[in-house]
Amino acid sequence: MTAVSAHAPQPPAETGLAASLTAVERQRILAKSALFAPPTGMLPDGRRDLIGLSREELTEALVAIGEKPFRTKQVWHWLYHQGVTDFARMSSIAKPLQAKLAEQFVIGRPEAATVQTSTDETRKFLFRFRDGQEAETVYIPDRREDRGAVCISSQVGCTLSCTFCHTGTQKLVRNLGAAEIVGQFMAARDSYGEWPSPRGETPRLLSTIVLMGMGEPLYNYENVAKAMKIVMDGEGIGLSRRRITLSTSGVVPMMDQCGSELGINLAISLHAVRNDLRDEIVPLNRKYPIEELIAACRRYPAASNARRITFEYIMLRGVNDSEADARELVRLIAGIPAKVNLIPFNPWPGSAYQPSTREQLAKFAQIVMDAGFASPIRMPRGRDILAACGQLRTESQRERRGLPA
Numbered sequence: 404m405t406a407v408s409a410h411a412p413q414p415p416a417e418t419g420l421a422a423s424l425t426a427v428e429r430q431r432i433l434a435k436s437a438l439f440a441p442p443t444g445m446l447p448d449g450r451r452d453l454i455g456l457s458r459e460e461l462t463e464a465l466v467a468i469g470e471k472p473f474r475t476k477q478v479w480h481w482l483y484h485q486g487v488t489d490f491a492r493m494s495s496i497a498k499p500l501q502a503k504l505a506e507q508f509v510i511g512r513p514e515a516a517t518v519q520t521s522t523d524e525t526r527k528f529l530f531r532f533r534d535g536q537e538a539e540t541v542y543i544p545d546r547r548e549d550r551g552a553v554c555i556s557s558q559v560g561c562t563l564s565c566t567f568c569h570t571g572t573q574k575l576v577r578n579l580g581a582a583e584i585v586g587q588f589m590a591a592r593d594s595y596g597e598w599p600s601p602r603g604e605t606p607r608l609l610s611t612i613v614l615m616g617m618g619e620p621l622y623n624y625e626n627v628a629k630a631m632k633i634v635m636d637g638e639g640i641g642l643s644r645r646r647i648t649l650s651t652s653g654v655v656p657m658m659d660q661c662g663s664e665l666g667i668n669l670a671i672s673l674h675a676v677r678n679d680l681r682d683e684i685v686p687l688n689r690k691y692p693i694e695e696l697i698a699a700c701r702r703y704p705a706a707s708n709a710r711r712i713t714f715e716y717i718m719l720r721g722v723n724d725s726e727a728d729a730r731e732l733v734r735l736i737a738g739i740p741a742k743v744n745l746i747p748f749n750p751w752p753g754s755a756y757q758p759s760t761r762e763q764l765a766k767f768a769q770i771v772m773d774a775g776f777a778s779p780i781r782m783p784r785g786r787d788i789l790a791a792c793g794q795l796r797t798e799s800q801r802e803r804r805g806l807p808a
């Protein structure tokens with residue numbers, strides 16, 4: 404099925420008062436996000452982690468130990484193209500400098516506390532960071548081809564309490580830093596030995612990133628953006644922006660910035676088409692209702708027929724899966740270059756919902772397809788290891804006092 408035309412008239416980007424209100428709201432979100440900041444990349448012994456630094460910061464760090472700025476390119480290549488974790492393996496760098504770098508810096512990776520591989524080859528990593536906090540990362544191989552998606556977490560826990568989501572039952576502990584976000588991808592790649600970074604048309608096993616793990620990435624925008632810029636840098640990992648998808652529950656004020664600054668693909672956790680129901684399932688809807696969310700999708704700069712916005716829709720029996728819901732869904736997204744991922748609900752211990760029946764799933768999908776939208780039913784992967792959508796959760800607890808809920 405092809406998507407609807409991308410040439411339908413698009414509303415203009417916000418102007419005047421609306422734009423300045425959005426800017427104020429964006430500042431508020433960034434200020435709140437800073438309250439949950441990750442620890443710095445400095446180790447107790449005074450060495451600094453080089454992973455997660457922007458190129459400019461890497462240059463500053465090297466200049467600060469008396470090196471010339473041209474070293475940045477060389478070190479960047481070893482960190483992100485070759486993927487080394489030991490300065491002694493940087494063979495184009497003289498041994499005395501290797502030793503000096505090792506005295507001042509480290510090349511960090513999160514520790515894989517557990518690694519579980521499902522019967523369907525999905526692999527779930529529980530990564531432990533330097534302060535002991537943990538987050539989960541899932542690699543989902545494409546069974547037909549040598550490629551796959553890495554589902555990355557952006558926060559430890561989540562503030563949003565979507566009712567179908569196991570992660571939402573875990574309070575937000577803190578944001579993940581850029582090093583920890585890039586580090587999940589790099590450590591997953593270590594596990595598959597996929598270094599140096601494949602170039603050009605060479606197939607990649609870990610070929611796409613989906614920011615769909617624990618947390619709301621647009622509530623940790625600055626760290627996520629920094630990490631994605633590192634991942635996209637053509638002299639390192641070099642993953643194209645077309646191969647990265649950020650999934651949001653609908654943090655409308657940050658969506659425009661994400662589109663214009665990063666230009667990555669967008670997925671929306673929609674899950675309901677009426678505000679009364681979405682207020683309940685995705686409580687963030689009370690702040691940014693469906694109309695505002697859909698308007699932000701219509702003006703999302705990186706969307707086109709070739710790069711459609713994905714609407715994620717979890718199918719909950721008797722709750723959001725009626726034919727009337729399907730018809731309202733296609734009315735809402737008419738004119739947006741979009742596809743709809745229908746996700747059978749994966750029950751988790753204590754969840755209140757049931758998955759839709761196969762018949763209802765098929766009827767819903769048919770209505771969406773008949774309206775011209777691709778609507779694949781996403782088969783749950785890694786169910787036996789609780790790695791499927793909405794099932795991620797760790798035992799990390801919020802320890803610091805005085806943080807807002």
Ligand code: SF4
Pocket residue numbers: 561562563564565568569570571572616617618619652672793
């Ligand atoms: S679906 Fe995403 S935003 Fe909602 S509670 Fe789960 S992790 Fe948070």
